[in-house]
Structure formats: structure tokens, C-alpha cells
Amino acid sequence: MKVARISTLVVGLALLALAEAGAQIRINSPGKVAERQAENRANRKIDQTIDRGFDKVEEGIGNIFKKKDKTAKEEKNDQKGTSAESSEDNTGGGSSEGRASGGTSTGGKAVEPAKPTLKAYSKFDFMPGEKIVAAEDFAQDAVGDFPAKWNTNASAEVVTIDGYDGKWLMIGKTSNASYIPEFINALPENFTLEYDLVYNNWNKEYAYQRRLLTTLHEVQDASQQINRDAAGRGATFAFDGKMGNGSVELVQTNKSGNYTDLRGINDYQPINPDNNGKVFHVALWRQKGRLRVYVDENKVFDFPRAFPTDIQLSAVRFHADISNDEAQVFISNIRLAVGAPDTRSKLITEGKFVTTGITFDVNSATIKPESFAVLKDIAATLTENASVKVKIIGHTDSDGDEASNLALSKKRAEAVKEALNKEFGVGSDRLQTDGKGESEPLTPNTTPEAKANNRRVEFIKL
Structure with a gap:
């Protein structure tokens, strides 16, 4: 009977250790370095967990799978421990076989960690x-x-x-x-x-x-x-x-x-x-x-x-x-x-302000939250000059399809307009939008630096 219990313990704890070692960040690399690391980690966790299980059996702590009566405090502590353990499981990892999502896990399907919003960066200067x-x-x-x-x-x-x-x-x-x-x-x-x-x-x-x-x-x-x-x-x-x-x-x-x-x-x-x-x-x-x-x-x-x-x-x-x-x-x-951008001078005096400081998720019109300070500076300039109207023009680099880039640039300009209106109170009637896609590069799209400069947003004083 004791042998059977120990066998059950070994199998159960091994399965738990394997589940704990499950990777969420999965890396696509020919070297498969991370895969070997994950396998080693899993094997070590299995060995360590089995050793702990045998120690408990040998100390006479039998029936470890039997539910025990707990005080309210013990239940609370167990729940907190489970939560922390789940969080660590969901964000750990390191296997490299193929491609799968990274980040936290929901029902076995991994999803990217939640991204901060523009409002989270309200004090970001x-x-x-x-x-x-x-x-x-x-x-x-x-x-x-x-x-x-x-x-x-x-x-x-x-x-x-x-x-x-x-x-x-x-x-x-x-x-x-x-x-x-x-x-x-x-x-x-x-x-x-x-x-x-x-x-x-x-x-x-x-x-x-x-x-x-x-x-x-x-x-x-x-x-x-x-x-x-x-x-x-x-x-x-x-x-x-x-x-x-x-x-x-x-x-x-x-x-x-x-x-x-x-x-x-x-x-x-x-x-x-x-x-x-x-x-x-x-x-x-x-x-x-x-x-x-x-x-x-x-x-x-x-x-x-x-x-x-x-x-x-x-x-x-x-x-x-x-x-x-x-x-x-x-x-x-x-x-x-x-160089430090001078929004006020360039937009009001020169009639045009160009920035690469408003950035977006890849192939998306979602504004990255670290763009907050640039948007705030533009909004302040427009607030101080209440009669000024501007056209917001989006530009992309040449990667991808030309028609898709044109559509994306228009959506990004609209996203900037929406942010200035909803987050900073700039009247939408003062903001027009357009997009040029990849059609007006500042420099040829031959280097990463050139592409980054071509991915820009222009504000033209009307």
C-alpha cells in the first residue's frame, strides 16, 4: 500500500512539475537554445519536487492528497499563494519549438501582456x-x-x-x-x-x-x-x-x-x-x-x-x-x-511641424502611450493659439503594400485627431486629416534610420 501511495505521489508531482515548467515566452531560433533550457528546467523541477515528496512521506506525513480542515486565515493564504503561482507560471518560460504567443495565459492560449494606455502616461514629460x-x-x-x-x-x-x-x-x-x-x-x-x-x-x-x-x-x-x-x-x-x-x-x-x-x-x-x-x-x-x-x-x-x-x-x-x-x-x-523639437515655433511661426515622436504599433493605428508628451505639447500649442486650425497628415515607410500603407497613414492621422480631441480637449472642427502613405519619403527607404524618419506625422497650419 505504501509503495502504491509513493508511486501515485511520484506521478502526481511529476505532472504538476511539468505543468509548472510550461513556457509562455516561445522563441523562434534555429539554435533552440531556449528549448534546451526549458527541458533542463523541467527536469530539475521534477527531481526537486519528487525529492520533497519523498521527504514528506518519510517524515510520516501521509495522505497528502486528502483535503484537510482549514481556518479562514489558512484558506486566504492558500488563495494568495495560488494566485502568485499562477502568475509566475503564466509569465515564465523559454521553450523555442515553432512559434506560439508570449505573455500571460488564458485557458491554455497565451496572449500578449496588457499594454498601458495614453492616460497611464499623464505625467510623462x-x-x-x-x-x-x-x-x-x-x-x-x-x-x-x-x-x-x-x-x-x-x-x-x-x-x-x-x-x-x-x-x-x-x-x-x-x-x-x-x-x-x-x-x-x-x-x-x-x-x-x-x-x-x-x-x-x-x-x-x-x-x-x-x-x-x-x-x-x-x-x-x-x-x-x-x-x-x-x-x-x-x-x-x-x-x-x-x-x-x-x-x-x-x-x-x-x-x-x-x-x-x-x-x-x-x-x-x-x-x-x-x-x-x-x-x-x-x-x-x-x-x-x-x-x-x-x-x-x-x-x-x-x-x-x-x-x-x-x-x-x-x-x-x-x-x-x-x-x-x-x-x-x-x-x-x-x-x-x-535635437529638441520646438513645436510652438515651427507650427505657429513656420506653419509646419513634423514629428517622429508619435509612434504606433506595427501595422496599426494604435498610438503607443510613450507618445503622450508629444501629443500634450501639440495640444498646448493649439490651446494657446485658439484660432489656429491644422491638417494632420500621416506618412509611412515603403515596407508592405502601397495601397495598404496609404490606408494605414489615413487611419493614423485620424487616431491622432481623436487623441487630441478626447484626451486633450482640442476641438475636432479645428483638425483635418489626410494620409500620404509611402508616396512622400523624406529620404529613400534604404536604411532603418531612413525608414524611421519617413514614419512621421505632419501638422500643417491652415
Whole structure:
């Protein structure tokens, strides 16, 4: 009878462990790195769970499947534990067979995590630069390859993740690894750097490091001291997963790439295991000596003296320290833009304002919430100049079908009109719309930067 109970225990716990190990972020990569990691993780969980089960049997805790009487407090605690466990199950993962949706799960069907709305960004004051000078979405790179325009002292590969747009650079277990976009070689006095970040299998264990650092620094050679997160004067921003909630950190660096005492840390609550699979939008904004850093709608740092007056920033470096086998971090949609848009002057004085700061989901007229500050600035200009009417014109790049791009550009212009009216109270009778599709590019659609600049919204004073 005891053998039968133990056999039942082994089978039951093995099935539970397999269910717990089910992946939600699924990566399409020829290397199948993530698939092997998921299999190893499942096997380890089965072994650990079975061992715990045998321990309980040997200690005389029999009939573990029998329902026991519980107090109201115990029931409540069990419900909370179940909720947290379900959340972790739904957002963990890492298998790579084929393509399937990423994010949270509903009835076995995975769906992308809920996206924030424009209203969530109501205090967001980030203004992206006027002209995009560098862009990276890895479109030109083959899945499974390391990106051609980058350098590293480690390894990583371009992947696609089901349920998420585009391609991503996947960084797995690594130590003191730098990833350098060599096409960025000048960072002027006024610029913005933005990118999207997703992490996977970040758990609550102290033993592991999970850090992605972004460094802006002054170096003669971008690969100088490549095994460190910085090699010269500048600033380093760290996105750090820790036990439970994680943190973000901003540190000034000196000539040797070492940290100075100008250092800040923010226990940023959203970095936690429940947000495995969430897309975080990171933005860094330099204005001469000042550096502001945003994660999603939150301004997490604002250093007025981050950079010395004589600094010549020349390179960007992403640096990773990830010490457990299953953990991964993904980055994409990198965008460097220069110059500060002057909405008021250009629209009212010059009669035309063009912005790439109003962005949309891929092949969609849904406005991304990080566009809030740009829309707010335009609305303020129109509110201050109550007699002014404008025509909103949408433009796309040349990817895709010409007719579809024309229709999309018109829908995007309408979406901007609706946002200005409903979110900011600008009268719809003052706003006309049109779309030009891909027919009026600013520059040929031959590079990621050119395409990003061609995806724009124009406001023409009537």
C-alpha cells in the first residue's frame, strides 16, 4: 500500500512539475537554445519536487492528497499563494519549438501582456529628439545570427518571439558581456536614446544576477575594455532583477570607467517575476550635462550634473550579467534621435511641424502611450493659439503594400485627431486629416534610420 501511495505521489508531482515548467515566452531560433533550457528546467523541477515528496512521506506525513480542515486565515493564504503561482507560471518560460504567443495565459492560449494606455502616461514629460540618426530593429539580420552591425565579447542571437512584433536580440546566461552597436559613434549635447526590453525567467532567488546595463561614454575605441560595463567618462544605467522586486540604478563613470560617488538607486517595483514577458520601454534623455531616465511612464532619474561640460560622448554599450541558465533578456527597437523639437515655433511661426515622436504599433493605428508628451505639447500649442486650425497628415515607410500603407497613414492621422480631441480637449472642427502613405519619403527607404524618419506625422497650419 505504501509503495502504491509513493508511486501515485511520484506521478502526481511529476505532472504538476511539468505543468509548472510550461513556457509562455516561445522563441523562434534555429539554435533552440531556449528549448534546451526549458527541458533542463523541467527536469530539475521534477527531481526537486519528487525529492520533497519523498521527504514528506518519510517524515510520516501521509495522505497528502486528502483535503484537510482549514481556518479562514489558512484558506486566504492558500488563495494568495495560488494566485502568485499562477502568475509566475503564466509569465515564465523559454521553450523555442515553432512559434506560439508570449505573455500571460488564458485557458491554455497565451496572449500578449496588457499594454498601458495614453492616460497611464499623464505625467510623462519625455520628448524624443527631432531627427532619428540611428535605429535598430534587427530586420536585416537572420534569425539565429549575431547582428552584423554589433560587436561583443560573448554571444547572443537574433530571435523572434511569438506574440511580439519584430526581431529581438536575445541575451542568455553570461558574465561581463558587452554588446556594442558600432553604428553609433557620436552622441551630441542633446539626444534621446530609446529601446524596448523584455526579460524572461527572472525569479525570486537571491543566488542569481540579472542585470542589463546601458552605458553612454567617452572612448576612443568603442570596444575598449569590452569586458566592463564602461570604459571612460559618462553614465551607466542598470536595470536589475533581484529577489522579489528589482531596482534601477544610475551611476556616473570616470576616465577609467570606474564609478564615481554620483550614484542613485531606485527600488523600482514593476521589476518582479510577475512581469516576465512584459515589454518595458526605456528612454534616456541628455541635455548637455543633464540626464533623465524613464522606464515606461515613470521618470526614475533626473541628474542635473551627470556629464562634465567638456565631455565628448562617443559610444553606447549594453552590458549583461546573467548568472542562471534559464534567464534571458531581449532588446529591440533601439532609436537614437538628436535635437529638441520646438513645436510652438515651427507650427505657429513656420506653419509646419513634423514629428517622429508619435509612434504606433506595427501595422496599426494604435498610438503607443510613450507618445503622450508629444501629443500634450501639440495640444498646448493649439490651446494657446485658439484660432489656429491644422491638417494632420500621416506618412509611412515603403515596407508592405502601397495601397495598404496609404490606408494605414489615413487611419493614423485620424487616431491622432481623436487623441487630441478626447484626451486633450482640442476641438475636432479645428483638425483635418489626410494620409500620404509611402508616396512622400523624406529620404529613400534604404536604411532603418531612413525608414524611421519617413514614419512621421505632419501638422500643417491652415
